[in-house]
Amino acid sequence: MKQVVILMMIFTLGCHRSNIQPGMEIVLSHAGKDASCPFITKDATDNVVISWVEKDTAATTGMMYYAVSNDNGHTFSAPVNIPVTAGVYPHDENLPKLLFKPGGEVIALFGVEANDPRNKYAGKVMYAQSFDNGRSWQDAVPLVTDTAGYDQRYFDMALLPNGEAAAIWLDNRKNTNAEGSTLYFAVTAGKSGFKQAMPVAGTVCQCCRTKMYVAANGDIHVAYRDIINDSIRDMVHQVSVDGGKTFSAPVRISADNWVVNGCPHTGPALTANSQGLHFAWFTMGSGQGVFYCRSIDNGHTYTQKELLSKVLMAKHPQIVTTTGDQVMIVWDEPVKWKQDFNSRIGFQYKAADGKTIQAGMLTTDSSYANYPVIGALKSKETLVAYKRRTGNVGAVVYQLVQLP
Known part of the structure; x- marks a missing residue:
């Protein structure tokens, strides 16, 4: 019986350690x-x-x-x-x-x-x-x-x-x-x-953020929302392999075919690891929300896009490669709270090849948090910072997120 209890304790501790847990929110701003x-x-x-x-x-x-x-x-x-x-x-x-x-x-x-x-x-x-x-x-x-x-x-x-x-x-x-x-x-x-x-x-597209990523081999990658055929606003990727002297032709990372006469105000995110390029973005074409794909051939072809959140208006994704070569993605999404809507920070933690390990939330439904950014740390942690709003006043906060 004692052996069973010990084994159950080890199993419980192991499961706890394998899950990402939100860290303590610490305010940086005045x-x-x-x-x-x-x-x-x-x-x-x-x-x-x-x-x-x-x-x-x-x-x-x-x-x-x-x-x-x-x-x-x-x-x-x-x-x-x-x-x-x-x-x-x-x-x-x-x-x-x-x-x-x-x-x-x-x-x-x-x-x-x-x-x-x-x-x-x-x-x-x-x-x-x-x-x-x-x-x-x-x-x-x-x-x-x-x-x-x-x-x-x-x-x-x-x-x-x-x-x-x-x-x-x-x-x-x-x-x-x-x-x-x-x-x-x-x-x-x-x-x-x-x-x-x-x-x-x-x-x-005039009003979405752009993204530049410099790979370990010196390749310069850029991603942005392009206007294709005068009406389609989809994400594209280009790469320079000569230090920025020339760039490849734009290639869509996903044929979303989002026709919109306006600016979505939410740009792409891009990182790379040993398994290729990894992208996250928002679209309302061929589905709605925050999506993910990757390329294993430096941007010539891309995997089928994958929905990251079931909340349709999830936006503003950011992505980083961890020190363990995994990929961590964060975004914000609206959430109903009492008689109003708040905003919360979601995440998805992926293996090096893009397979999902865990997904969840880093902030509570009762607070208002949006526009997250993420950085890799030397240990098995990532740093996530975001704006936390109380009324009409914002504060910049961060939390350390422990990885499995």
Whole structure:
């Protein structure tokens, strides 16, 4: 009988350890401020960094802050502000970002309102550089100085193997009368900032975030929502195998055939591991919600899409490869709570080959949490940060999620 009890205890403990459990929510942003736009990256010494935007509750613009963890995401430093980002327009799809280059250089990339008479909704992408690990900053400058470029937004940024930073963004400048924006690509030239901007694609959906991923072999992958045949807004993928000099032709990751005359405001997510490329995105074509697929041949072909959540309006997916080569995906979705609707964070944990290991929720139905971002840690944990809203005021919180 004693052996049976011991075996049952071992089995119970084993089952508990094999399941992902939500971590404790920890607030990073300042009380009394309206905070949003969390973003996860790593500094030059591989410490985890979370950045975000804070503003006064009545203001429309704010300033970027960040905090650094030197214990693998368990605790973070006091928030540090970046004064030269004052005026940043907080937008959870047009997400401000930090990038740490080797040698102490840090780049802050963020969006501001353009107030251009040619387009009242126009935005401008700015960037600021620090050459002493964030202790002091150069004044922010526009990413685009061409006077024909009056609207830039929905950008991404990544570190290249040579230590330079690459950026992509949507731009009003285009060589076609077809609807959409042009996807541009540029690379930094040392301390001189971003140079050699070039167009990559010309009919990109104007209001969905873009994604750039640099693989371990140096390939530069980009994903975005394209406008196909003037009416279909599906996700496409391109890759550069020559350091960004040229990109492959756009290929749809899934033939959703979503015909919509408007902007969905939810872009794609992309990562890679030993088993290929992994994608997550939102569509209302051939099904509705957040979907997943992968490619084992560097983007030539893609698996049949897989629905991640049964909630039809699940949106804003983010994806990461864990240190164990697995894939973790998070998103937000509406949930009925009493007489109203809240928002919660869902997840799906997948094996390296895309097979689902576990799915569930990271936040409760009684709270309002959305726009999650996710980062891999050195241990069997991932870091998930998101905006938690109370009334009309947001706070940036994070939790450590223990993996099996």
